[in-house]
Amino acid sequence: xxxxxxxxxxxxxxxxxxxxxxxxxxxxxxxxxxxxxxxxxxxxxxxxxxxxxxxxxxxxxxxxxxxxxxxxxxxxxxxxxxxxxxxxxxxxxxxxxxxxxxxxxxxxxxxxxxxxxxxxxxxxxxxxxxxxxxxxxxxxxxxxxxxxxxxxxxxxxxxxxxxxxxxxxxxxxxxxxxxxxxxxxxxxxxxxxxxxxxxxxxxxxxxxxxxxxxxxxxxxxxxxxxxxxxxxxxxxxxxxxxxxxxxxxxxxxxxxxxxxxxxxxxxxxxxxxxxxxxxxxxxxxxx
Amino acid sequence: xxxxxxxxxxxxxxxxxxxxxxxxxxxxxxxxxxxxxxxxxxxxxxxxxxxxxxxxxxxxxxxxxxxxxxxxxxxxxxxxxxxxxxxxxxxxxxxxxxxxxxxxxxxxxxxxxxxxxxxxxxxxxxxxxxxxxxxxxxxxxxxxxxxxxxxxxxxxxxxxxxxxxxxxxxxxxxxxxxxxxxxxxxxxxxxxxxxxxxxxxxxxxxxxxxxxxxxxxxxxxxxxxxxxxxxxxxxxxxxxxxxxxxxxxxxxxxxxxxxxxxxxxxxxxxxxxxxxxxxxxxxxxxxxxxxxxxxxxxxxxxxxxxxxxxxxxxxxxxxxxxxxxxxxxxxxxxxxxxxxxxxxxxxxxxxxxxxx
Numbered sequence: 089x090x091x092x093x094x095x096x097x098x099x100x101x102x103x104x105x106x107x108x109x110x111x112x113x114x115x116x117x118x119x120x121x122x123x124x125x126x127x128x129x130x131x132x133x134x135x136x137x138x139x140x141x142x143x144x145x146x147x148x149x150x151x152x153x154x155x156x157x158x159x160x161x162x163x164x165x166x167x168x169x170x171x172x173x174x175x176x177x178x179x180x181x182x183x184x185x186x187x188x189x190x191x192x193x194x195x196x197x198x199x200x201x202x203x204x205x206x207x208x209x210x211x212x213x214x215x216x217x218x219x220x221x222x223x224x225x226x227x228x229x230x231x232x233x234x235x236x237x238x239x240x241x242x243x244x245x246x247x248x249x250x251x252x253x254x255x256x257x258x259x260x261x262x263x264x265x266x267x268x269x270x271x272x273x274x275x276x277x278x279x280x281x282x283x284x285x286x287x288x289x290x291x292x293x294x295x296x297x298x299x300x301x302x303x304x305x306x307x308x309x310x311x312x313x314x315x316x317x318x319x320x321x322x323x324x325x326x327x328x329x330x331x332x333x334x335x336x337x338x339x340x341x342x343x344x345x346x347x348x349x350x351x352x353x354x355x356x357x358x359x360x361x362x363x364x365x366x367x368x369x370x371x372x373x374x375x
Numbered sequence: 376x377x378x379x380x381x382x383x384x385x386x387x388x389x390x391x392x393x394x395x396x397x398x399x400x401x402x403x404x405x406x407x408x409x410x411x412x413x414x415x416x417x418x419x420x421x422x423x424x425x426x427x428x429x430x431x432x433x434x435x436x437x438x439x440x441x442x443x444x445x446x447x448x449x450x451x452x453x454x455x456x457x458x459x460x461x462x463x464x465x466x467x468x469x470x471x472x473x474x475x476x477x478x479x480x481x482x483x484x485x486x487x488x489x490x491x492x493x494x495x496x497x498x499x500x501x502x503x504x505x506x507x508x509x510x511x512x513x514x515x516x517x518x519x520x521x522x523x524x525x526x527x528x529x530x531x532x533x534x535x536x537x538x539x540x541x542x543x544x545x546x547x548x549x550x551x552x553x554x555x556x557x558x559x560x561x562x563x564x565x566x567x568x569x570x571x572x573x574x575x576x577x578x579x580x581x582x583x584x585x586x587x588x589x590x591x592x593x594x595x596x597x598x599x600x601x602x603x604x605x606x607x608x609x610x611x612x613x614x615x616x617x618x619x620x621x622x623x624x625x626x627x628x629x630x631x632x633x634x635x636x637x638x639x640x641x642x643x644x645x646x647x648x649x650x651x652x653x654x655x656x657x658x659x660x661x662x663x664x665x666x667x668x669x670x671x672x673x674x675x676x677x678x679x680x681x682x683x684x685x686x687x688x689x690x691x692x693x694x695x696x697x698x699x700x701x702x703x704x705x706x707x708x709x710x711x712x713x714x715x716x717x718x719x720x721x722x723x724x725x726x727x728x729x730x731x
Binding site: 269271272274275276277278279280281282289290293294 | 422426427446447448449450451452453454456457462463464473474517518520521523
């Protein structure tokens with residue numbers, strides 16, 4: 089048997105099939121790739137290890153005991169969850185139409201989605217300030233009509249986080265939907281499932297892992313966002329803003345303790361979410 | 376009116392592609408093959424019948440219901456695609472249960488289906504762990520669970536190796552015969568068409584080239600495109616030089632052969648002859664001395680001889696080139712070699728005269 093490429097399976101069995109198939113190993117090539125990769129890995133890991141080992145446990149406990157540090161971290165987590173939820177709610181449907189339909193201007197929309205990734209986040213913050221600030225085109229009427237304020241509130245934090253992190257959800261979900269074989273959807277239709285049930289029972293579960301990977305990235309990007317948040321909402325302080333302020337006011341030691349605390353919390357959440365995402369779709373039994 | 380399925384003057388425009396007034400009907404339990412090269416519109420025809428394209432004109436009637444305007448989920452048509460298209464995230468039992476019709480059907484029905492197809496022991500397996508044969512059975516059980524009035528197959532075997540394909544083809548035919556549900560089977564493989572089908576339509580560029588029984592299509596192709604596509608080995612340009620009601624005299628280059636006239640309009644002038652290699656008899660020269668020389672007995676020289684396992688193909692020069700089959704032991708018994716003289720016989724009714 090030659091390598092079997094099974095296109096009917098969506099993204100599912102394909103992945104394991106490709107990685108488990110190990111053809112002849114070009115030793116020298118792999119060795120060089122590993123060498124280059126190790127340099128990058130070391131570069132990524134060493135600063136975080138340095139940060140973590142810089143602190144004594146006592147410093148950490150002390151930092152964790154500070155009410156404003158704790159509330160800043162809680163605020164970051166709250167904002168990131170809301171931002172990830174909103175990205176999923178609005179971004180997944182957008183990803184679906186991008187994956188399944190053809191229309192003029194589709195390329196432009198895809199480019200627009202990627203735009204926030206190219207904009208410096210302080211620039212994004214200023215743009216958002218013009219729109220959601222006290223005199224902003226949306227900020228002013230929204231406060232007047234429904235009392236929704238974007239300055240000094242979680243809403244403002246979420247807006248800043250969402251702007252810079254939503255592309256991850258849309259792009260990952262789009263790739264996930266595109267990997268679902270349209271013929272599976274067609275078969276579901278002939279079996280008597282309407283368009284909605286086909287989406288919920290076939291398409292969504294098959295794209296689930298990609299979507300969750302995207303949402304996890306959005307969450308991670310949100311919790312780490314500084315530039316856009318600091319311009320739109322300085323107070324109440326999210327953890328990155330708080331660490332910045334501690335650094336300016338008290339210097340490295342104080343800031344580093346809070347930084348390690350944030351690092352631990354966000355890494356733990358990231359690992360947890362990733363694990364959940366890899367679990368696959370929620371139970372799809374029954375009708 | 377007794378047709379189980381009727382497709383009437385189905386027309387569709389899809390970008391640059393057009394389906395041109397496709398017409399056919401199936402009786403209960405009949406297997407219709409749609410045969411055609413890539414891009415001839417086979418799959419589009421199936422997808423239109425299934426409800427994924429809205430036809431410009433025409434009607435689709437399944438089990439007495441006009442389904443032309445219905446969405447796919449209300450047409451009651453079972454659809455099987457290449458590699459069988461099982462849902463990879465669902466177990467075998469869940470795959471079969473997903474389309475079960477009627478809330479009263481319940482689990483008993485599902486269990487019966489699994490045991491009917493001999494797959495009850497696979498109920499909790501994932502599709503990725505099944506063999507091709509098991510997948511086919513799950514796909515059939517799943518389609519059957521939604522109580523279809525018509526089965527459609529879009530080249531389900533095209534990614535399988537030859538041996539598995541032959542095996543699954545036989546199994547599928549047995550199941551379809553037992554279920555007596557009409558089926559449309561799309562393929563570009565004429566062997567598959569011959570093995571599975573009752574009737575065949577040959578499609579080219581979105582139009583029907585020929586429609587008929589398997590024997591008709593394979594032995595009496597309506598033109599040289601169909602002849603080539605159904606694997607006729609000898610397609611010869613000829614001229615009809617004399618016409619009698621029971622015999623046509625044709626000239627192929629300088630050689631004269633006699634053919635039984637086809638039904639319908641008698642061709643005249645330029646024509647094409649279709650001769651299947653298995654209808655040609657090759658024997659040593661001289662044949663039994665004094666034996667009556669029947670019509671179309673030609674003396675030819677062997678130009679090429681290829682022994683391929685049990686079968687040998689012989690190419691002979693009789694004023695024109697002709698391909699014939701021999702059994703390998705015959706080749707040995709005759710002591711046949713390239714350059715030998717042989718006697719070739721073609722029964723007149725094995726020569727099919729086509730206008731083009």
